[in-house]
Amino acid sequence: MAMSVEAMPVKTMSVTPLSPALGAAITGVDLRKALDDATVKAINDAFDRYIVVVFRDQELSEADQVRAAGYFGKVHIRRRPANGRTPGGEYDTPFMMVTNIVENGKPIGSFGDGEMWFHHDTSYYPQPHRATFLYAMKLTSSGGETCFANMYKAYENIPQPLRDRLEGRKVLQVHDYKRRERIDLGKVGVANIQHHEQPIIITHPATGKKALYISRLMSARIEGFSADESEAALEALFDISEDPAIVYEHEWRLGDLVVWDNWASIHARKDFPRDEPRLMRRCTIEGRALGF
Ligand SMILES: [Fe+2]
Numbered sequence: 254m255a256m257s258v259e260a261m262p263v264k265t266m267s268v269t270p271l272s273p274a275l276g277a278a279i280t281g282v283d284l285r286k287a288l289d290d291a292t293v294k295a296i297n298d299a300f301d302r303y304i305v306v307v308f309r310d311q312e313l314s315e316a317d318q319v320r321a322a323g324y325f326g327k328v329h330i331r332r333r334p335a336n337g338r339t340p341g342g343e344y345d346t347p348f349m350m351v352t353n354i355v356e357n358g359k360p361i362g363s364f365g366d367g368e369m370w371f372h373h374d375t376s377y378y379p380q381p382h383r384a385t386f387l388y389a390m391k392l393t394s395s396g397g398e399t400c401f402a403n404m405y406k407a408y409e410n411i412p413q414p415l416r417d418r419l420e421g422r423k424v425l426q427v428h429d430y431k432r433r434e435r436i437d438l439g440k441v442g443v444a445n446i447q448h449h450e451q452p453i454i455i456t457h458p459a460t461g462k463k464a465l466y467i468s469r470l471m472s473a474r475i476e477g478f479s480a481d482e483s484e485a486a487l488e489a490l491f492d493i494s495e496d497p498a499i500v501y502e503h504e505w506r507l508g509d510l511v512v513w514d515n516w517a518s519i520h521a522r523k524d525f526p527r528d529e530p531r532l533m534r535r536c537t538i539e540g541r542a543l544g545f
Pocket residue numbers: 372373374520
């Protein structure tokens with residue numbers, strides 16, 4: 254399809270911080286139009302600096318969202334999981350609908366209802382996704398906020414003795430389609446679920462800064478620690494990573510396109526009324542292996 258879209262001058266764009274923790278709103282950008290290189294650079298600079306960027310009042314087709322996502326990297330195409338576990342929705346497209354909507358008895362997307370604990374997306378992959386996009390298409394009358402924690406600040410807040418013990422260690426990241434419980438590896442068996450070992454402290458490939466890389470939902474065990482040592486350290490790190498001082502809580506408005514740096518932040522969802530439809534169109538940017 255031919256695109257007859259006009260370039261937008263950079264002077265219309267502005268960036269407004271949303272909280273002391275992280276996040277900025279980007280205004281003066283209409284993502285239905287192609288952006289010029291200077292604007293794309295300014296957006297990426299804001300993204301590296303603020304970790305989460307919010308484009309308000311957007312009216313985006315699927316093509317618009319894919320074009321916008323493409324400013325941040327290579328858009329990931331979802332494939333059917335090899336292990337046969339298939340959460341709802343379509344495959345071989347960039348999109349997954351994050352929704353509680355059920356049609357003809359079948360969920361039209363994934364992640365249904367309710368609270369979801371803090372996590373990185375795809376931390377259990379060898380190459381965790383670089384960024385995630387959520388576009389708000391239907392919202393409930395209350396609740397459903399998404400909380401984002403700044404993992405650069407979490408790293409800085411680890412007490413030095415604990416930080417010294419974590420240096421050079423890996424953590425096992427796991428995923429079993431849970432939303433608000435830790436996985437009991439004694440019961441499940443790690444071979445039966447998606448998993449990958451990652452550095453506990455990563456060097457962010459884009460910014461070169463160090464970030465804590467654990468989450469309450471997906472981090473199961475610290476390599477080289479006894480079970481008790483691992484649990485004690487993880488509990489301390491979960492609390493550090495969820496400290497309200499480093500968290501921004503996003504209250505959604507229709508037409509928000511929120512983009513988060515999935516290496517430098519973790520996110521969680523608050524509960525919302527089950528009997529009201531909520532619909533977000535999600536896509537991601539491909540990642541790379543994370544190093545110490
Ligand atoms: Fe997520």
